[in-house]
Amino acid sequence: MTNDMKLNKLLLTLSVGALSFIQACRSPESDEKLKSTIQAALETTPGIEVNVEEGNVTLDGQIGSDSLKQNIEDKTKMAGGENIKSIHNNIVVNLPEPEDAREKYHEIIGGAVDSTLTRDVNLVLADFPTITAQVKEGIIVATGNLEKSKIDTLKKRLEHIKPKGIDMKGVISR
Structure with missing residues (x-):
């Protein structure tokens, strides 16, 4: 293998690695924007806390039914779209009186x-x-x-x- 081929292979490897790193590392600003978008979509559902870290969304709070819990997760998916890597729905269902x-x-x-x-x-x-x-x-x-x-x-x-x-x-x- 010639030096030029080795250099090209090294540059290609570094480029792929850098792109993967850039894709994996989301800026705190993009997480904050995603959080704001989701919070706006859930504004009619009080008591739900939204946290976003590197595109991973965590939902916390208490709600009155399983169907409402699922509805909140669905709204989150719609609001965040492809910017969401995963959703961790930690909402607890407490049936009200x-x-x-x-x-x-x-x-x-x-x-x-x-x-x-x-x-x-x-x-x-x-x-x-x-x-x-x-x-x-x-x-x-x-x-x-x-x-x-x-x-x-x-x-x-x-x-x-x-x-x-x-x-x-x-x-x-x-």
Whole structure:
């Protein structure tokens, strides 16, 4: 191998190494810009902390549902795009008390309300196996057969989870 070939090989190796190093080392300014972009996208979700280091995003905080946690991660991906190397979603799901939950969910994200409400309805209906229910736009529609003495209990328990409304017309007393 000639000296020119050795020199070219060395320069090529150094160039590839330098490019890799430049790509791997993001400036603190680009991390701060990415953090600001993500924070702006999440401004309607209070209590979420965003940290960015070399393009790696870490999300911390507490939220009321798994679907909302996923929604926050999705918003983060959309806001950061290809500038994000990875997302570490450390958000903890703490289910709020039902009295507070509906209002908070309605404020933050409309679509997750029905899935969260459906989960809560299913927990109530575990004690009423002859009743089924569907949730649409925050309204519970219950159907089935139930002892007359238990209908009032069912209604009170459904009211406790704070839906927008309850339709019990399909519940027949026996």
